[in-house]
Amino acid sequence: MSLTQDIKDYALDIGYHQVGITSADSFTDHLEEVRSRGAIYDFYVQDPRQFLMGAQPLETMPSARSIISLVWDYSQKAFPSSLLEKVGRIYQARCYDAPPDRINGARYQLLLNFLEKRGCEIGRGIFVPERRAAARAGVATFGKNSFAYAKKIGSFVLLNSIVIDQELEYDPPAYNSRCPIECTACMKACPTGAIYEPLKLDPRRCLAFNAWWTQDGRPGVTSYIPFLIREKMGTRVHGCDICQEVCPNNSARLKARFPSDPFLVQLAKEFTLPKMLEMSDSFYRRTVLPIMYNYLTDKKYLQRNAAIALGNTRNPDHLPVLKRAMKNPEELVRGYAAWALGRIGSGKARAVLESCSKRETSEFVLSEIKAALEN
Ligand code: SF4
Ligand code: SF4
Structure with missing residues (x-):
């Protein structure tokens, strides 16, 4: 089995919902877009995490060859309505930037461990533009609201990207938006x-x-x-979540009935x-x-x-x-x-x-x- 398939299988096995692979080439479109927005994005350009460097992985890691783009669907739980009035879904799902001692951070850590065991060098501290990487890896498109939309899921997804030194098999990109032309x-x-x-x-x-x-x-x-x-x-x-809640591409997820999360049920009483x-x-x-x-x-x-x-x-x-x-x-x-x-x-x-x-x-x-x- 190829390393590409092995990585994809493992990622799906530990709970990611979609996996795509793209090259470690620069995201020149992202760099141009951010620079064109001037002061609006000062906070991003000046951030000590050097997000613009993340759009040029080879500058930081000359051995970089591939980016693994991971999608995790966080919509599959019933969010308590009293919490939804106060806290967005992604935070309630405890998945965004989760530390390794929490379940969603642990999943990410498991994948890093797996890659290292398979001899991959990992580009740690490289903040790849996740949405661009997901589009180039074929696992997401953009909505007009700028959120990434994963196929058959919608925009309530967490994206993770991992830069590695191995040349994998790249997936075709998925740049085309699924927004109806007239929808605003x-x-x-x-x-x-x-x-x-x-x-x-x-x-x-x-x-x-x-x-x-x-x-x-x-x-x-x-x-x-x-x-x-x-x-x-x-x-x-x-x-x-307003601009995602009104989106027809999210309506299937929003109408679906999902099991409650006991942790959130308890939290809702106290919050x-x-x-x-x-x-x-x-x-x-x-x-x-x-x-x-x-x-x-x-x-x-x-x-x-x-x-x-x-x-x-x-x-x-x-x-x-x-x-x-x-x-x-x-x-x-x-x-x-x-x-x-x-x-x-x-x-x-x-x-x-x-x-x-x-x-x-x-x-x-x-x-x-x-x-x-x-x-
Ligand atoms: S609807 Fe909310 S999340 Fe969306 S752009 Fe407006 S303020 Fe931001
Ligand atoms: S609300 Fe309409 S325009 Fe906005 S992201 Fe969804 S489909 Fe696209």
């Missing part, structure tokens, strides 16, 4: 207009991006979330926005980390998102928890709690803001209080 459902449904043209998405306007990429210290971004984005986040604290805003260390470890492993390592960003979500409920029952948040030691949390109080907008919320403004010393929080009172 994803573009119309996006609450912020982030998909400004087919296949062109402005991450700075995307709710998913704002919920977790906006952290201080990351190049090209800060922790600040603009007012318009905050309002559109609704109760989402991590991720956004509330007030608890998230007043997050204890144990809540963070037990309820948040399992679905958000390594995205938001500082609790304050999740608390920021929880404050926004609570404000967007416009439910005055949340006044007490937001009032307590105005005493949080983190100015980030106090600032967004002030915005949330303004969003709820009752006389009582106003009284809390006025009282807090007398003792507040942070310029950021004071500016948020002022804006909240003016609104």
